Amino acid sequence: MRPQLADMARGQQKIQSQQKNAKKQAGQKKKQGHDQKAAAKAALIYTCTVCRTQMPDPKTFKQHFESKHPKTPLPPELADVQA
Numbered sequence: 026m027r028p029q030l031a032d033m034a035r036g037q038q039k040i041q042s043q044q045k046n047a048k049k050q051a052g053q054k055k056k057q058g059h060d061q062k063a064a065a066k067a068a069l070i071y072t073c074t075v076c077r078t079q080m081p082d083p084k085t086f087k088q089h090f091e092s093k094h095p096k097t098p099l100p101p102e103l104a105d106v107q108a
């Protein structure tokens with residue numbers, strides 16, 4: 026009887042630990058998603074001078090500018106950017 030009980034208890038512990046892990050991972054996922062969203066929002070610092078589209082980095086900005094507004098001269102801050 027006793028060894029069986031011990032096994033059951035161990036099995037129960039294993040399940041609880043798995044559930045705990047799953048919960049932990051879900052929490053981390055949620056937190057990460059939130060952080061990424063906040064980071065993305067904070068990173069949108071380049072605003073296209075022509076169409077007001079916001080971009081996270083100068084590379085994207087320059088690519089956007091060259092493809093969307095090829096007739097508009099590049100803003101001086103993009104002149105040195107390697108796209």
Ligand SMILES: [Zn+2]
Binds near residue numbers: 090
């Ligand atoms: Zn634009």
